[in-house]
Amino acid sequence: MDEQSLPLQVRKLSKRYAAKTVLVDVTMELTAGEILCILGPNGAGKTTLISAVLGLIKVDSGEVSLFGQVQEGLVRSPKLRQKLGVMMQIGSLSANLTVLEQCDLFSSYYANGYSPTELVQLAGLEEHSHQRFGRLSGGQKQRLLFALALAGKPQLLLLDEPTLGMDVEARRNLWQQIRQLKQQGVAVVLTTHYLDEAEQLADRILVLHQGAIIANGSPFELKALMHYKVIQCSSALDDTTLRALPAVLTLSRDNNTITLHSSHAEQTVKALLNQDSAVSQLEVRQVALEQAFLQLTQSPAHDEEQAG
Numbered sequence: 240m241d242e243q244s245l246p247l248q249v250r251k252l253s254k255r256y257a258a259k260t261v262l263v264d265v266t267m268e269l270t271a272g273e274i275l276c277i278l279g280p281n282g283a284g285k286t287t288l289i290s291a292v293l294g295l296i297k298v299d300s301g302e303v304s305l306f307g308q309v310q311e312g313l314v315r316s317p318k319l320r321q322k323l324g325v326m327m328q329i330g331s332l333s334a335n336l337t338v339l340e341q342c343d344l345f346s347s348y349y350a351n352g353y354s355p356t357e358l359v360q361l362a363g364l365e366e367h368s369h370q371r372f373g374r375l376s377g378g379q380k381q382r383l384l385f386a387l388a389l390a391g392k393p394q395l396l397l398l399d400e401p402t403l404g405m406d407v408e409a410r411r412n413l414w415q416q417i418r419q420l421k422q423q424g425v426a427v428v429l430t431t432h433y434l435d436e437a438e439q440l441a442d443r444i445l446v447l448h449q450g451a452i453i454a455n456g457s458p459f460e461l462k463a464l465m466h467y468k469v470i471q472c473s474s475a476l477d478d479t480t481l482r483a484l485p486a487v488l489t490l491s492r493d494n495n496t497i498t499l500h501s502s503h504a505e506q507t508v509k510a511l512l513n514q515d516s517a518v519s520q521l522e523v524r525q526v527a528l529e530q531a532f533l534q535l536t537q538s539p540a541h542d543e544e545q546a547g
């Protein structure tokens with residue numbers, strides 16, 4: 240694809256509120272049919288980044304391009320707006336309008352979008368179409384907001400914490416819908432605190448910490464970024480011997496199971512087998528994304544970089 244027509248390009252976006260830096264040189268891009276998850280803890284800058292992409296807030300420096308067009312403030316071009324779907328927060332819809340009335344309204348914004356009844360179906364709210372928005376459950380509200388974001392059959396979809404407050408089944412259903420959109424070539428940016436969500440959905444994950452991107456890669460690459468692996472086994476060796484094995488970083492025990500974190504699993508396992516040939520239930524695995532994420536966002540080295 241021609242670089243000019245990428246659905247989204249963000250270059251060196253920075254934003255401060257008084258003394259607080261909220262976005263630091265954020266650069267990212269998104270191709271058609273790609274799902275990008277922006278993962279970060281509370282206050283990392285996820286919502287600010289989405290708001291900046293939409294031109295809802297003024298940034299201090301940097302540039303946002305949508306479908307090859309550099310944006311100045313709020314996205315105003317009707318042609319661009321037709322290509323864009325945004326999932327809003329619950330508070331942004333009138334509590335008094337019914338589900339069907341909301342769908343009617345959103346459908347009317349788009350020339351070639353879904354009909355109101357199709358939107359009700361997309362939200363799975365056929366049995367609640369005459370219920371007022373304010374009377375829906377939290378999960379139903381989220382489903383309606385998601386369907387409304389699709390009203391114009393967008394090519395770029397921005398979802399700010401779309402599964403917040405949803406139960407497990409509703410989350411899985413939404414993931415399925417997002418995967419289908421990807422199959423249709425829709426580019427999706429999704430912010431989340433949920434590590435499993437990013438791992439399940441993302442082609443690429445950006446980890447945002449204190450406004451800066453501290454990791455950018457596929458879920459697999461992100462895990463590989465971590466230098467250590469988890470080794471589990473049963474062994475008669477005592478803790479002192481285990482801790483002295485090469486490359487061992489940490490040791491813990493749960494009944495008969497020993498868990499070691501190693502910065503070089505092959506070296507550790509070789510030495511372990513040399514010292515205890517009766518070792519059993521040996522398992523070596525990559526660190527879970529949750530641990531990778533925690534390590535990334537709690538790294539003192541990174542904090543020093545930020546401060547500097």
Ligand SMILES: Nc1ncnc2c1ncn2[C@@H]1O[C@H](COP(=O)(O)OP(=O)(O)OP(=O)(O)O)[C@@H](O)[C@H]1O
Nearest residue numbers: 256259261279280281282283284285286287288432
């Ligand atoms: N209008 C504002 N004025 C001052 N500070 C702000 C403003 N908006 C956001 N912030 C600060 O910017 C930082 C990033 O906020 P943001 O809402 O983007 O984080 P987030 O990653 O979306 O967090 P959460 O996951 O909790 O929604 C926070 O420290 C927040 O307090």
